[in-house]
Amino acid sequence: MAMVNFKRTFRTGFLNFSRNSLVSLSSVLVMTITLCVLGGVLLFQHVLETTLVNVENKVDVTVYVVPGTDETSILTLKDKVADVPEVASVDYVSENQALADFRARHADDQTTLQALDELDQNPIGAMLNIKAKDISQYESIAKFFDNTGTLGTGSQSIIDHVDYSKNKADIEAIQNILSNGRRLGLVMTLILMLISIIVTFNTMRLAIYFAREEISVMRLVGASRSHVQGPFIVEGALYGFVATLLTLVLFLPITFWFGSHMTDFFGGVNLFRYYLGNILSFAGILLVFGTGLGALSSVLASRKYLKV
Amino acid sequence: MIYFKGVKKEYPQGSVALEEVTISINAGEFVSVVGHSGAGKTTLVKLIIAEEEPTEGTVMFESLDVNRLSGRDLTRLRRRIGTVFQDFKLLPNKTAFENISFAMEAAGKSDEEIAADVPHVLDLVNLLELKDHFPGQLSGGEKQRLAIARAIINQPEIIVADEPTGNLDPISTYEIVQILKKINELGTTIILTTHNRGVVDSIGKRVITLEKGRVVRDDKDGRYMI
Numbered sequence: 001m002a003m004v005n006f007k008r009t010f011r012t013g014f015l016n017f018s019r020n021s022l023v024s025l026s027s028v029l030v031m032t033i034t035l036c037v038l039g040g041v042l043l044f045q046h047v048l049e050t051t052l053v054n055v056e057n058k059v060d061v062t063v064y065v066v067p068g069t070d071e072t073s074i075l076t077l078k079d080k081v082a083d084v085p086e087v088a089s090v091d092y093v094s095e096n097q098a099l100a101d102f103r104a105r106h107a108d109d110q111t112t113l114q115a116l117d118e119l120d121q122n123p124i125g126a127m128l129n130i131k132a133k134d135i136s137q138y139e140s141i142a143k144f145f146d147n148t149g150t151l152g153t154g155s156q157s158i159i160d161h162v163d164y165s166k167n168k169a170d171i172e173a174i175q176n177i178l179s180n181g182r183r184l185g186l187v188m189t190l191i192l193m194l195i196s197i198i199v200t201f202n203t204m205r206l207a208i209y210f211a212r213e214e215i216s217v218m219r220l221v222g223a224s225r226s227h228v229q230g231p232f233i234v235e236g237a238l239y240g241f242v243a244t245l246l247t248l249v250l251f252l253p254i255t256f257w258f259g260s261h262m263t264d265f266f267g268g269v270n271l272f273r274y275y276l277g278n279i280l281s282f283a284g285i286l287l288v289f290g291t292g293l294g295a296l297s298s299v300l301a302s303r304k305y306l307k308v
Numbered sequence: 309m310i311y312f313k314g315v316k317k318e319y320p321q322g323s324v325a326l327e328e329v330t331i332s333i334n335a336g337e338f339v340s341v342v343g344h345s346g347a348g349k350t351t352l353v354k355l356i357i358a359e360e361e362p363t364e365g366t367v368m369f370e371s372l373d374v375n376r377l378s379g380r381d382l383t384r385l386r387r388r389i390g391t392v393f394q395d396f397k398l399l400p401n402k403t404a405f406e407n408i409s410f411a412m413e414a415a416g417k418s419d420e421e422i423a424a425d426v427p428h429v430l431d432l433v434n435l436l437e438l439k440d441h442f443p444g445q446l447s448g449g450e451k452q453r454l455a456i457a458r459a460i461i462n463q464p465e466i467i468v469a470d471e472p473t474g475n476l477d478p479i480s481t482y483e484i485v486q487i488l489k490k491i492n493e494l495g496t497t498i499i500l501t502t503h504n505r506g507v508v509d510s511i512g513k514r515v516i517t518l519e520k521g522r523v524v525r526d527d528k529d530g531r532y533m534i
Contacts, residue, residue, distance in 0.1 A: 001416065004418070004419065008413055015401075016401060019401045020401060213397070214399055214400070214401075217397045217398075217399060218399070218410070218414070219383075219386075220357060220359060220386060220391055220397070221386065221391065221410070221411045221414060221458065221459075222383055222384075222386040222387035222389075222411065222414050222415060222462070223383070223410070223411075223413075223414035224380070224383045224414070225379065225383075227413070227414050308359060
């Protein structure tokens with residue numbers, strides 16, 4: 001009997017959806033707007049996170065090694081630094097590589113290059129570019145070098161200088177931007193989601209308000225609460241399902257336009273490519289949210305009229 | 309079968325719909341409840357199906373106090389009562405067939421039973437040819453016959469009809485009364501509220517007269533007397 005009831009509930013839900021075409025259409029449209037907001041928020045989060053990660057990746061601490069230090073000592077230092085828990089990665093740039101990089105950077109500056117050619121030896125020492133696991137950990141990494149001044153082979157330190165203190169203010173500013181950016185993104189997401197949920201819930205409430213007489217009649221002819229409520233839940237979930245399909249289709253031209261015109265503005269993020277690459281995840285999230293919100297709104301909105 | 313013991317119903321605005329009503333209705337009876345508009349007829353019906361709660365007193369269905377039933381038991385009780393309303397209260401987005409099958413589905417009947425019984429009852433009220441019509445496509449008389457078909461489909465022990473002929477022309481009224489009499493002859497208890505003198509006199513059975521919420525007359529072989 002449970003299976004029969006299940007089938008009847010679905011059949012009635014589908015029938016109600018198709019027969020109440022005007023109510024269904026308006027509910028689907030409102031739900032589509034809600035899901036577009038959700039989809040937009042997901043894309044915004046991605047753009048924001050990519051931008052923030054890009055900024056974060058640009059931050060590092062560079063340890064300049066005294067020119068002429070033998071490579072074995074530098075590699076030993078590199079291994080020791082890599083063992084520091086806060087360190088995510090250490091890149092070793094040899095003296096020759098550092099010189100080549102310097103020349104490439106100053107390719108248009110002939111005076112500097114000529115001055116460099118005049119020198120007998122490479123004036124640029126090797127470097128260790130250190131990235132922390134978290135931007136807040138650069139200070140403790142810098143302190144590691146303050147506390148280990150004799151990291152050389154003898155009593156002489158092989159470290160020429162660490163550029164942390166020079167960049168400290170910039171790093172702290174970026175750290176603030178990152179945490180505020182994430183917080184702002186989260187707050188905006190929550191506000192938009194809340195507004196969307198309230199709008200959808202009220203639309204469903206209105207749709208069920210139109211059926212309030214019907215609900216009371218059903219109860220008076222002996223239908224149980226679940227028998228009355230079931231088809232409304234299916235109907236609400238159907239609104240979500242159809243709205244999900246509409247939203248997924250709508251996002252194709254929208255993200256295509258953003259991908260064609262706004263990629264540079266979004267720091268290199270091509271929204272269309274990102275959307276296509278993640279369309280299944282999008283579909284999953286929108287479907288769960290849309291059908292869940294539709295069904296839940298139906299449950300809450302119909303409860304009031306079931307008390308007959 | 310149905311017992312009202314000292315029932316009073318007062319609505320929030322302070323208007324008293326029923327006062328000191330004590331009546332009992334036995335199984336198999338055909339009882340007409342008459343009175344002017346506002347006499348308390350509809351409130352009486354609403355109390356039987358527990359759509360309203362009495363302010364004082366109790367309404368019993370056999371040994372059950374209808375206002376002390378759990379939600380599930382109340383649902384079961386309503387399946388034992390067929391209700392017909394003046395404004396039909398049909399489900400507008402369901403066809404004639406579906407309106408009746410809904411009541412059967414609610415009572416947990418199988419698809420086979422529905423397929424067998426619904427055409428039969430539609431035929432009984434002469435609506436078989438209109439089974440795929442929606443209520444909006446039916447006349448007043450047809451709607452009321454459909455409402456009666458819905459009320460009797462689960463073979464209830466009692467039919468409560470609240471002014472079922474109130475919105476109907478004389479021919480439709482006659483048809484509805486004939487159907488109700490036929491149902492009563494088959495053993496179902498009928499409670500009919502009406503202010504139609506002709507209907508009451510043509511039935512010639514027990515008549516309870518309400519006036520300003522009180523029972524002022526209860527005649528076994530009654531006629532309409534106000």
